[in-house]
Amino acid sequence: MAVEPRDDAEDAREPLPEHAAAVVGRLGPHAFGVAGGTVVALGLFFMTIVPALRGEPHLADHVGLLSQYLYGFRVTVSGAFLGAAYGLVIGYLVGVLFAGVRNFGVALYLRFVWRRAQHHAASDLLDRL
Numbered sequence: 001m002a003v004e005p006r007d008d009a010e011d012a013r014e015p016l017p018e019h020a021a022a023v024v025g026r027l028g029p030h031a032f033g034v035a036g037g038t039v040v041a042l043g044l045f046f047m048t049i050v051p052a053l054r055g056e057p058h059l060a061d062h063v064g065l066l067s068q069y070l071y072g073f074r075v076t077v078s079g080a081f082l083g084a085a086y087g088l089v090i091g092y093l094v095g096v097l098f099a100g101v102r103n104f105g106v107a108l109y110l111r112f113v114w115r116r117a118q119h120h121a122a123s124d125l126l127d128r129l
Contacts, residue, residue, distance in 0.1 A: 024106050024109075024110060026103050026106075027099040027102055027103055028099065029095070029096045029099040029100050029103070030096065032095040032096065032098065032099040033091070033092040033093070033094075033095035033096035033099070034092060034095070035095060036091040036092060036094055036095025036098070037087065037088040037089065037090070037091035037092035037095060038088070038091070039091060040087035040088070040090060040091030040094075041084040041085070041087035041088040041091060042084070042087075043087065044066075044080075044083040044084055044086065044087035045080050045081070045083060045084040045087070047063055047083075048063055048073075048075055048076075048079055048080035048083045049077065049080040051063055051075055052075050052076050052077055052079070052080060053077070060075040063075050066083065070082070070083065070086045073086065
């Protein structure tokens with residue numbers, strides 16, 4: 001039985017099967033950043049606006065500690081909008097970073113699995129001849 005030579009460069013360009021692409025598909029860094037920024041912005045906004053409107057000092061004290069990290073932030077209605085802007089920027093940056101690191105990790109893992117499969121397929125090549 002003769003084994004036909006394969007062009008490994010062609011195999012490397014084959015797209016992933018649909019079920020595999022759904023599991024290890026690439027995350028869009030900008031889309032993930034916008035989603036993360038929106039979630040953090042809404043969280044900071046509501047976390048600030050509720051104590052500001054209700055006038056609850058014990059909640060305002062805890063939320064007010066964010067002013068140590070966010071310049072100009074206060075537990076007021078205007079501070080809620082400033083906190084939302086900070087949240088959008090911080091959430092976007094964290095989302096982009098997370099998506100980039102995740103995409104890099106998945107690419108490394110797929111490269112490792114691909115090379116291991118090629119090595120396994122080639123390890124018994126002489127036995128099949």
